[in-house]
Amino acid sequence: xxxxxxxxxxxxxxxxxxxxxxxxxxxxxxxxxxxxxxxxxxxxxxxxxxxxxxxxxxxxxxxxxxxxxxxxxxxxxxxxxxxxxxxxxxxxxxxxxxxxxxxxxxxxxxxxxxxxxxxxxxxxxxxxxxxxxxxxxxxxxxxxxxxxxxxxxxxxxxxxxxxxxxxxxxxxxxxxxxxxxxxxxxxxxxxxxxxxxxxxxxxxxxxxxxxxxxxxxxxxx
Numbered sequence: 001x002x003x004x005x006x007x008x009x010x011x012x013x014x015x016x017x018x019x020x021x022x023x024x025x026x027x028x029x030x031x032x033x034x035x036x037x038x039x040x041x042x043x044x045x046x047x048x049x050x051x052x053x054x055x056x057x058x059x060x061x062x063x064x065x066x067x068x069x070x071x072x073x074x075x076x077x078x079x080x081x082x083x084x085x086x087x088x089x090x091x092x093x094x095x096x097x098x099x100x101x102x103x104x105x106x107x108x109x110x111x112x113x114x115x116x117x118x119x120x121x122x123x124x125x126x127x128x129x130x131x132x133x134x135x136x137x138x139x140x141x142x143x144x145x146x147x148x149x150x151x152x153x154x155x156x157x158x159x160x161x162x163x164x165x166x167x168x169x170x171x172x173x174x175x176x177x178x179x180x181x182x183x184x185x186x187x188x189x190x191x192x193x194x195x196x197x198x199x200x201x202x203x204x205x206x207x208x209x210x211x212x213x214x215x216x217x218x219x220x221x
Contacts, residue, residue: 086199086210087192087194087199087200087201087210088192090189090192090201090213090216091189091190091191091192092188092189092218092219093188093189093216093217093218093219094186094187094188094189094216094217094218094219095186095187095189095201095203095208095213095214095215095216096184096185096186096213096214096215096216097184097185097186097208097212097213097214098182098183098184098212098214099166099212100166100167100168100183100185101164101165101166101185101206102164102165102166102167102185102187102206103162103163103164103165103185103187103203103204103205103206104150104152104160104161104162104163104164104165104204105162105187105203105204106162107151107152107153107159107162108149108150108151108152109149109150109152109165109185110147110148110149110150110185111147111148111150111167111183111184111185112145112146112147112148112183112184112185112186113139113145113146113147113148113167113169113181113182113183113184114144114145114146114181114182114183115140115141115142115143115144115146115169115171115179115180115181116143116179116180116181117143117173117179117180118141118142118143118173118179119141119143119171119172119173119179120141120172120173120174121138121141121171121172122138122139122140122141122169122170122171122172122179123136123137123138123139123169123170123171124136124137124138124139124148124167124168124169125167125168125169125170126150126165126166126167127165127166127168128160128163128164128165128166129163129164129165131166134154134160134165135150135153135154135155136155139169139171141171148167150165162204162205163204163205163206164205164206167183167185168183169181169183184214186215187203187204187206188203188219189201189202189203189208190202190203190204193207198210198211201213
């Protein structure tokens with residue numbers, strides 16, 4: 001599956017920094033305007049105390065927003081760091097996903113699919129990342145768990161590139177009604193991608209968010 005690795009970057013830090021800089025800039029502009037107003041007020045007709053108090057309140061609100069933004073960013077950073085540390089623990093583990101996706105690696109991949117009842121006919125269709133059907137075959141009609149392995153070739157025998165592919169199962173009962181199905185796949189995590197806002201587990205070229213992990217086990221289990 002390749003050498004385990006951790007891949008990361010600053011993520012959304014730049015966007016947060018720009019927002020903080022903009023808020024700070026607004027505060028500085030406000031203070032400049034308030035100072036100029038005080039310096040140029042008519043001594044015989046000074047600024048109304050209620051108006052001055054209102055402006056000080058506005059100043060305080062902006063300052064609180066800056067402090068809140070800074071504190072929130074700190075909490076987000078701590079949370080992302082904790083999630084990243086947790087994700088690293090998945091390296092070398094076998095994880096299972098149930099969204100129908102699987103990683104084609106070196107021209108081989110496999111899925112498990114379950115039929116809620118015995119079917120009269122079952123059709124298996126493999127689609128690429130663009131949603132285009134690239135391979136179709138008949139599947140098992142037996143109720144329960146079934147396995148399907150694919151060599152990455154389309155129906156014309158052309159070898160397709162490694163990447164993410166999706167298996168869909170269409171099963172029909174004897175009376176013509178649809179049979180409920182479920183699809184899952186498993187793979188070993190070879191890399192943890194920390195470049196986004198949330199960690200992603202890499203199985204070949206397939207990125208799996210932590211929220212999509214249905215099961216975890218050691219490869220030897």
